[in-house]
Amino acid sequence: MTMRLSPNDSLQLRETLQTAVVKCSERCLYQSAKWAAELLDALPEPDVEAQMSDAPDSHVHPIFAPNPDPVEAALEAQELSRYLLAKSFFDCKEFERCAAVFLPEPLLAGLLGANTNDTATPKGKGKTKASASLSSEYTLPEISQKSMFLALYAKVIAGEKHKDEDTEMIMGPQDSGAVINKQLVVVSRFLTKWFAERKADDGDYPASQGFLEYLYGMVLAKEKNDSLALDYLMQSVHLFPWNWGAWLEITNLVSRVEQLNKVTRHLPQNIMSYIFHANTSISLYQQNPELAGSLKDLLGIFPTSSFLLTCKALLCYHSKDLFAAEQEFNRILALHPHRLDCLDHYSNILYVLNRRPKLAFLAHLCANIDKFRAESCVVIGNYYSLLSLHEKAVQYFRRALTLDRSCLSAWTLMGHEYVELKNTHAAIESYRRAVDVNRRDYRAWYGLGQTYEVLEMHAYALWYYKKAAGLRPWDAKMWQAVGSCLQRMGRDRDGIKALKRALLADSYYDTTTASSFGSAAAVDRMSQMDPEVLLQIATMYDRLDEEEEAKAYMELCLAQEEGAAGADEGGGGALGDSIAIHHDSPSSEAGGGEGAVAGAGGTDGSGTGVTFATSKARMWLARYAMRAEDYATAVRLATELCQDGVEVEEAKALMREARSRMELANLVER
Known part of the structure; x- marks a missing residue:
């Protein structure tokens, strides 16, 4: 399939992306807004004359068009001043104040029950009934979906902030990974009630805009209710396909290629589904000509898109073509010299290829742009690791995690560093935390296998190696680790x-x-x-x-x-x-x-x-030739071993024995 856009389609795509940037920015979904804006910037500029001739005289850009739903439009106009106040609080990172503009604590307490953070226990059954009767006396506030989303999203972000504060130091005494976001239950109960009311009587409510479905799906995913989360996220992308955050949440919930194929059948048929499928396939470590062709088609529409070029570079990386991946990242850096996203992957490639000067340049570049970005800290940590300064590398990986606890690369790479420092307990904990962030990270599973193998706990090591091999079934290194572990366990047939x-x-x-x-x-x-x-x-x-x-x-x-x-x-x-x-x-x-x-x-x-392995094979074959009485072959192989410089004394002894037996055989024949 080759994707080609007519001038009219291109103009429509441009307007849709512009609208997406504004709608996501209004709801403080800044990462989704940035993603849409970068994609918009990669769209080639249209011919101005053709655009003017094709555009109708009364054309109004969708950004400035009024809300098509009259009820929502009236609510948004009525609460504009409060919305601007709440958004200014969010922009200043005062998330609790932002939420309180539309959803003050007394209202939430009355609506959801006073003990919103308490879990139900046998002793508390009476309290649960009391809170249910109390909440039934309250009705949901009459506010627009945009304001409701902003308030509830601010609640979630505030909860994440408090969660990070409660866990304190990275891998410290309180950082067990068990601390939860206490606001999730509040937001979840509120949205459950909101959606229940809409389903009870569809006729009295305006059409949903898709953002509250996205928020509910995100909250459900954090609560490990994956099936229901996927349902709501699918609803979200059908209602508003241009929120990239919703697509990323679906990607995080898709763990197998079969599941991706099943989900794809129910997606809206537009360019976002195409981009989602390519991105998710890469996250599942797929490599095939069809995927490369998809990226080529997309880059035909967005030729300078940093996101799509990064996908192409990662596809090369996962296909083990590291030199091509390096060239792709070089191109991205030339086109977008101030972009830090995914440069941690680039630093990994430079590390593997032992490009020390390039990695030093990249570390200096990241530090000059923003030294307090998680990606910058990972790049600098990789540079120190290449210099074998492992304690310094750990320091920077911990700094990256202080800035962003969900930084997968930092958890995994810190585990590698602890292995080098012979701190197996810390290495295991780092890898486990990496798996908690993303269960598809084969490097963390493989690292756990390596660490348990160092501890000579081969049964554990084998289990983790098999997990890694399941994620990367066409990676020889995974199967080699499985085979070597089985060999050490004495299971030779399975090892073979x-x-x-x-x-x-x-x-x-x-x-x-x-x-x-x-x-x-x-x-x-x-x-x-x-x-x-x-x-x-x-x-x-x-x-x-x-x-x-x-x-x-x-x-x-x-x-x-x-x-x-x-x-x-x-x-x-x-x-x-x-x-x-x-x-x-x-x-x-x-x-x-x-x-x-x-x-x-x-x-x-x-x-x-000549390698150590081939020399060992040559020695075995020489001994086999001796057993088979093929003394000429034994002499030839032993002579080659002397030239290899491996086990020279034993080779010389074997050669002398073979020659003496040859001479004896000749004498017998005479």
């Missing part, structure tokens, strides 16, 4: 299956990356397998006394020194020629960033060259 899955996984990434983005680097890597994984598989087959299988994988491991040609000659028939995997990709995670570049490889890109 997992490691074979790891070999197949990287070929998927290589082929999808190459087909989606036309990356020559990805194509070059497609003919190589990881010798470490092949050695592990061969070793487990050897322990299972399946020598022929072990020999086949040892030969395949040895063949990786010369790449594809060596694999063909080396008789790597255990997997067949259909498997094409590159060596340990630069996305392997270690340290305080998202990973460290894996080491040795062939300088010409055609093979790994």
Whole structure:
């Protein structure tokens, strides 16, 4: 599907986005307003003459058009002065004062019952009935939906502010993650009553604008009532599709691709659904040519959109094409040099690629723009981590979390740093908090597995590794961790299956990356397998006394020194020629960033060259040749081992023994 907009459609889209910016700003949804404004700015300017000729003489911009609902319009006009007062309080971050303009505490107490923060207990059943009878005497205030949303939203924000104050220091004694937003129950009860009244008699109430559904869905999601939250959020995007915050809440509730496909069928058919589907697919770590094509179509409409360009960069990142991802972030930085959003991902890529000068430049840039943004602190923390200053890195990650406790990157990366500092308890807590923020964060699950493996608690480690592998089923590193853990637990047969899955996984990434983005680097890597994984598989087959299988994988491991040609000659028939995997990709995670570049490889890109794994395989094959009385092969392999510089003394002894047996055999023949 290729998206093309006519001049009239383009003009209509421009007006709709302008209206969205104003409507979201009026309700203090500043992030949604910013998102719509950035998308609007990325829309190419129309031809002024054509626009003037097409526009009717009496055209009034939708921003200035009166509210089409007469009841809402009358209420908004009547309370304009109070609305302006409440909005000024919100802008000055006086959230309680903002809410009290339209919903003072006595009114809420009477409407919802005096003990709004108390939970029902067997002893309190009488109190619950009393509060219900009390609240039935009160009716909901006659205010516009816009003012009601502003007041209730201010309540939620005030509750979040008090929640952060109550938890005190990051990972301190009070920061258990159990502190709740006490205003959620108030807002939830109010909106439950409001929606119940509207459903009871639809004819007496004006049409909903979609924002209160969004707020109710957000509150329900925070209360872990995901199913009902999704229902209200879907209603919200049908009523007003241009509130990006509602789409993000739906994204947070979608945990699987199957669920995304099910939700997509019930979405409104417009460009926002298209953007939502692309963004959610990326958050679910999907990589395929269709997704790349969707982003290409969207960028055809919004060519300079920082959001869509970031999606494209993250798609490259998740596809392990880090060089392409770096180029995309370079382009975003050139187009939007003062934008800090998602630069923490860029710093992760620079960390993995070991781009120290670039990461230093990015850290200085972020500090100069706004040193008190969570993204800036993450970038600086990654820079200190690259310098191996792990305590300093932890300091900046904690600072990022002080500014924004929902900063996923900071929780995960702080866990990495604590692993480096050998503080396993703090590492586990950091990873657990990252999972609480986003259960789709495979890095946190993987980090938990690594930490428990350090503690030699392999059963726990295996469970967390499997969670990570479930989120990234085509990531070889996840399956390699599962296989290695099973190997340590003595479950060789299961370990072999997992490691074979790891070999197949990287070929998927290589082929999808190459087909989606036309990356020559990805194509070059497609003919190589990881010798470490092949050695592990061969070793487990050897322990299972399946020598022929072990020999086949040892030969395949040895063949990786010369790449594809060596694999063909080396008789790597255990997997067949259909498997094409590159060596340990630069996305392997270690340290305080998202990973460290894996080491040795062939300088010409055609093979790994001599590695510890291939030398171990060569030694095993030499001993196998001795057992099979193939002394010529044993001598050749032992000679190569002496050249490798690995286990030289043992290789020399093996060579002497093989030659003596050859001489003895010759004497016997004579």
